[in-house]
Amino acid sequence: MLSDAVRMHEAAEADAGGNAVRMAVQAGMESGRRRSWQSRFTKGSFIGLAAAAVAAMILFFIPVIHDSASHTSAPPGAVNWGELEKFKRLYSFDMEAATLDSAIRHNYIQMINHSAASGDYKITLNAVTADENRIIFLYTAEVAEGQEVYGTSSARMKDLSTGQYLENGGGIGGNRAASGLLNNRIYYGLSIINLDRNKPFPEQLEADFQIASVDTGKLGQPKTGTIVADMHYSPRLKVSFKLDPKFKEQQTVIVQPDEDFVLDGIEVTLEKVEISPLLIRTMIKIKNESDITWQNRQNIFEVVYGNEIQSITKYGIVHLGMTLGSGTYEGFERRYGSNLLDQPKSLNMILKTGTGKNAKEINVPILP
Structure with a gap:
């Protein structure tokens, strides 16, 4: 149990054409710059976006391995994350940090800041970003005095139009504050949802969480997480929201x-x-x-x-x-x-x- 470092969670829950290539650039950029940049791709051969996907036999799967070395693009201060700055405590462990830097730099982010609570537990869905291949969402889990957040035992998302849970792509989270001071009653997390761009783009979504906690003082103990009797769990905490349609415009x-x-x-x-x-x-x-x-x-x-x-x-x-x-x-x-x-x-x-x-x-x- 690493109480003084970011704890990574990679739950693999599975609840569930043409020749024109439209560049996925931020809406509002000058059309001249967009055309100039798009022309750089003409040296390659392009496949129409409506082409059928090639079926592949999966032989083996290698999960993401996060080590103590930073894999990110630049120091955390390179991009101002505004009210999401607290999530930079995950920066050195997060393979998505450079992606989020780019999304935030271009305002390709949707602030949600909606919460759900039950008893000693509260979840806040802070923000999301998306394209036709994936959704990345940032959230905060909190517990009342007497408890410490171990993590989220589940962070998933349902497409309300179909009633189906979307494919979970894993995540990362931790208690450690950027200043080095711990507040174990608050936990910051990032989760990824994989999308199939051959299916309709989701609009109405429901984020669904379950928080895992332990009694105060147990978070730093070596056997924490291995003793079932020590673990406490929240009810399912759900936050519904409408995904910003701007994300649908950014094609692959x-x-x-x-x-x-x-x-x-x-x-x-x-x-x-x-x-x-x-x-x-x-x-x-x-x-x-x-x-x-x-x-x-x-x-x-x-x-x-x-x-x-x-x-x-x-x-x-x-x-x-x-x-x-x-x-x-x-x-x-x-x-x-x-x-x-x-x-x-x-x-x-x-x-x-x-x-x-x-x-x-x-x-x-x-x-x-």
Whole structure:
């Protein structure tokens, strides 16, 4: 139990065309700048947004690994988060920090600040941001005197038009204050919802939480979280809201770089990249069909130990960390944060392989 550090929670609950590419940039930007930036993508081959998704067989799943080193794009003070500044205490552990920097910089955020309470427990949904691929929401959990927040045992979201819970993409949270002082009765969290852009964009949503707590003084004890009798839980706390329609306007850019490189002696291709304001998804496939074996797929997946996308913008160099990796029938895909709203001048995928004298850094251009 890390009472003096951010505690990370990655619950994987599963409750549940054409040639024109419309750039996902903030509404209100000058149309001239938008057209100029959009033209940078004409060197690649684009896929219509209405194209059918390619089915893939998932071979293995690697969860996001957060270590003590910062994976973020810049020091926390680089962007003023305003009333959301308290969430920066998660910054060094949060692979979405650069994404949120970009969203907040361009006012691509919806403040909610609605609460639900029952007994000793209170939840506040502070803010959300979204695109057609995912929703990121920030929330605050609080407990009455005599309790300490262990975390949220559940943070999910329901599409009220269908009655179905959306796919949970994990999250992160903690009690630690930016000043280093602890207030264990207050907990700040971030959760991610994965969306399927082939389905209607959700409008009326219900955020649904359950807070886990322990008696005062138990939060720092080593066995906290392992003894069932020590844990207390709130009733389900629900906050309904309407998602801002501006998020529906930001469409996904899909480009095919067709850049070849070698992993573990096997020739592979960066076949496709999907870019939206909150997500970059890369698809890497084994180039030669005769090389597509289970062992080769496993080897190229495991040989890469460092993943990021380097984005160069007028705000500086941003390092977008990997948030998810999974195997496919022909290779693997990686998901990263995004700063599309910053209108990057270039995007490069950087893969690190090998150790010692065999260490190698592979730089694959997405947007030259």
